[in-house]
Amino acid sequence: MSAGDGEEVVLGVDSGGSGLRVALAGTGAGRPLATAACAGPVRTGPAGIDAGHLLEQVLPVARELLARQAPGARVVAAAVGAAGMATLGDRLRAEVPAALAGALGVRRVALAADAVTAYAGALGQRPGAVVAGGTGLIALGTDLGTWRRADGWGHLLGDGGSGAWIGRAGLDAAMRAHDGRRGGSGALLARLEAVFGPASGLPGLLYPRTDRPALLASFAPEVAACAAGDGVAAGILRAAAAHIAEAAAAVCPPPRPKGPRLAAGEPHAPAAPHGPREPHKTYEPYEVALTGGLFKMGEPLLAPLREEFARQVPQARVVRADGDPLEGAVETARALAGDRLRLPSHPTLLFLPGTA
Amino acid sequence: MSAGDGEEVVLGVDSGGSGLRVALAGTGAGRPLATAACAGPVRTGPAGIDAGHLLEQVLPVARELLARQAPGARVVAAAVGAAGMATLGDRLRAEVPAALAGALGVRRVALAADAVTAYAGALGQRPGAVVAGGTGLIALGTDLGTWRRADGWGHLLGDGGSGAWIGRAGLDAAMRAHDGRRGGSGALLARLEAVFGPASGLPGLLYPRTDRPALLASFAPEVAACAAGDGVAAGILRAAAAHIAEAAAAVCPPPRPKGPRLAAGEPHAPAAPHGPREPHKTYEPYEVALTGGLFKMGEPLLAPLREEFARQVPQARVVRADGDPLEGAVETARALAGDRLRLPSHPTLLFLPGTA
Numbered sequence: 279m280s281a282g283d284g285e286e287v288v289l290g291v292d293s294g295g296s297g298l299r300v301a302l303a304g305t306g307a308g309r310p311l312a313t314a315a316c317a318g319p320v321r322t323g324p325a326g327i328d329a330g331h332l333l334e335q336v337l338p339v340a341r342e343l344l345a346r347q348a349p350g351a352r353v354v355a356a357a358v359g360a361a362g363m364a365t366l367g368d369r370l371r372a373e374v375p376a377a378l379a380g381a382l383g384v385r386r387v388a389l390a391a392d393a394v395t396a397y398a399g400a401l402g403q404r405p406g407a408v409v410a411g412g413t414g415l416i417a418l419g420t421d422l423g424t425w426r427r428a429d430g431w432g433h434l435l436g437d438g439g440s441g442a443w444i445g446r447a448g449l450d451a452a453m454r455a456h457d458g459r460r461g462g463s464g465a466l467l468a469r470l471e472a473v474f475g476p477a478s479g480l481p482g483l484l485y486p487r488t489d490r491p492a493l494l495a496s497f498a499p500e501v502a503a504c505a506a507g508d509g510v511a512a513g514i515l516r517a518a519a520a521h522i523a524e525a526a527a528a529v530c531p532p533p534r535p536k537g538p539r540l541a542a543g544e545p546h547a548p549a550a551p552h553g554p555r556e557p558h559k560t561y562e563p564y565e566v567a568l569t570g571g572l573f574k575m576g577e578p579l580l581a582p583l584r585e586e587f588a589r590q591v592p593q594a595r596v597v598r599a600d601g602d603p604l605e606g607a608v609e610t611a612r613a614l615a616g617d618r619l620r621l622p623s624h625p626t627l628l629f630l631p632g633t634a
Numbered sequence: 635m636s637a638g639d640g641e642e643v644v645l646g647v648d649s650g651g652s653g654l655r656v657a658l659a660g661t662g663a664g665r666p667l668a669t670a671a672c673a674g675p676v677r678t679g680p681a682g683i684d685a686g687h688l689l690e691q692v693l694p695v696a697r698e699l700l701a702r703q704a705p706g707a708r709v710v711a712a713a714v715g716a717a718g719m720a721t722l723g724d725r726l727r728a729e730v731p732a733a734l735a736g737a738l739g740v741r742r743v744a745l746a747a748d749a750v751t752a753y754a755g756a757l758g759q760r761p762g763a764v765v766a767g768g769t770g771l772i773a774l775g776t777d778l779g780t781w782r783r784a785d786g787w788g789h790l791l792g793d794g795g796s797g798a799w800i801g802r803a804g805l806d807a808a809m810r811a812h813d814g815r816r817g818g819s820g821a822l823l824a825r826l827e828a829v830f831g832p833a834s835g836l837p838g839l840l841y842p843r844t845d846r847p848a849l850l851a852s853f854a855p856e857v858a859a860c861a862a863g864d865g866v867a868a869g870i871l872r873a874a875a876a877h878i879a880e881a882a883a884a885v886c887p888p889p890r891p892k893g894p895r896l897a898a899g900e901p902h903a904p905a906a907p908h909g910p911r912e913p914h915k916t917y918e919p920y921e922v923a924l925t926g927g928l929f930k931m932g933e934p935l936l937a938p939l940r941e942e943f944a945r946q947v948p949q950a951r952v953v954r955a956d957g958d959p960l961e962g963a964v965e966t967a968r969a970l971a972g973d974r975l976r977l978p979s980h981p982t983l984l985f986l987p988g989t990a
Contacts, residue, residue, distance in 0.1 A: 428815050434789075436806055449791050453785075478721075480791060
């Protein structure tokens with residue numbers, strides 16, 4: 279596919295901890311015309327995410343995609359999703375809109391937290407919630423009126439149920455087996471020693487590193503691998519599942535009545551005395567999408583997660599994500615271009631210059 | 635007090651995260667002749683604790699104490715206790731004994747982990763266990779045959795029940811109240827905001843710092859302050875108490891029968907059919923000393939701790955520490971000098987050059 283002269287296209291950008299990607303797409307539905315990866319992740323300094331470093335990588339790639347896939351096309355909207363946007367995105371919000379306007383003539387720009395592009399990729403513009411889990415964990419939900427956010431506070435203040443959380447709990451249980459405290463797991467100790475060497479040397483390996491959360495998270499699959507035969511490992515995954523569901527429950531929109539509205543104080547519609555019976559449903563289910571590498575851990579995590587969702591978020595229907603955060607950026611840019619953006623704007627989660 | 639010509643004295647050194655202290659003492663019992671604080675804590679570099687930095691501070695102070703308090707006395711033994719000795723003490727073990735021999739003529743030297751000098755300060759040379767709690771937490775016990783160590787693995791791998799552990803759990807509960815997850819505490823959120831400002835800004839304050847465990851631990855007293863009126867805070871301290879008792883239980887020497895030894899399989903001596911009854915005791919209690927700033931938190935921690943010790947370590951009698959780690963270093967040096975060191979030597983916990 280390519281777009282011809284005078285056609286309208288949009289740009290999506292996904293800036294994450296492990297890389298920076300750009301997509302060029304038509305304004306309609308369907309897959310992007312082309313995507314490209316930039317050289318590396320955007321630097322973050324004392325003043326936050328480095329807007330100049332992002333632009334100097336994105337602009338040449340965008341120009342090349344345009345020249346190759348859509349010569350003569352106009353870029354009518356762009357959406358940039360970035361990890362850390364909410365807390366470290368001041369320079370992006372200050373510099374990127376004018377730079378995109380100057381370099382590519384883009385007039386409509388959205389600057390989104392990576393959780394928002396994950397949301398848009400997973401659910402498009404439908405109400406619901408997304409749980410994005412990897413090394414960390416954040417939940418984001420909306421009824422299309424406001425955003426609700428839970429967790430995502432990092433490995434020392436939260437990220438309950440994340441890869442770092444599971445790995446840390448697994449290593450704690452291994453060290454307990456090593457020194458004979460209650461709550462230890464010999465199976466996890468064996469995995470610790472297979473991966474890291476003698477247990478007593480682990481503190482010396484871990485603490486000098488700057489990527490401690492990633493190292494902790496690297497042990498999470500070992501916990502999952504032990505869960506079938508080890509009660510401690512299985513308990514860690516059950517606790518993780520409970521924390522993940524807690525985050526989802528905190529951001530799910532409140533239940534909405536389905537079909538004929540029920541009066542307050544009348545939670546159950548009276549059943550018809552005769553005729554075929556349908557399972558009684560009081561509420562529309564909301565879609566909750568699980569995205570990110572955490573959920574590739576498979577059944578050892580997903581089985582307790584289904585139980586916890588059924589218990590804590592009964593109004594939710596867990597769905598597969600439609601697309602990834604880069605596709606979410608494209609979806610957001612398309613919605614901007616078509617004047618049909620329903621996801622609510624927000625000063626840091628979804629910043630729309632000129633509307634703030 | 636001062637020691638005269640030809641008299642024998644000992645040196646004790648305590649090197650901790652917040653400072654470096656030296657004590658000069660006679661070889662008998664009683665308080666040191668004098669103690670002095672050096673300029674600052676000893677540097678730790680990529681090769682471990684900087685032996686040269688320790689010696690260049692300790693030697694002049696020791697010479698001055700000698701000249702002032704015990705001119706003409708001979709230093710017959712020295713003990714150096716240092717935080718990090720077990721994992722980062724290679725250079726101390728390699729360089730300090732020869733340097734003390736060369737500079738002060740000391741022939742008998744002990745190099746001890748700070749937990750060992752805490753033990754010797756708390757219990758002298760009696761069998762038992764010590765729990766040293768502050769920002770971190772470690773337990774050390776001995777039957778005078780071997781050492782048993784539990785926890786002390788740092789804030790990401792353990793230190794269960796420590797100041798950092800309590801503070802982190804309190805901040806997690808505060809962030810849960812902030813974003814509406816289950817398990818939150820409004821009282822702890824109010825304390826968080828009073829201490830650190832808006833909750834959403836806390837990650838940006840915490841993660842760039844290099845003293846994250848200390849910052850977490852600084853919130854522990856707020857948890858204790860909330861415990862009387864807040865179930866979540868009280869629950870955190872109960873869980874901390876359980877972890878502290880778990881560490882103590884793992885290092886307490888196994889119970890030893892008291893009085894007339896009982897045959898195996900005969901746990902209770904038959905009661906005398908007549909005559910006055912004494913409460914039946916099967917085991918000698920072991921002394922467990924609690925040392926460090928953690929236990930200054932008072933009843934909110936100490937009350938659940940008593941319950942957990944009664945449950946998990948019934949053979950223990952919790953005692954007040956006789957003295958601090960500097961006094962423990964002096965005690966160790968005196969025992970070396972008098973050929974009566976009963977604490978077991980160990981390659982990293984209690985290193986005695988020439989006996990290893």
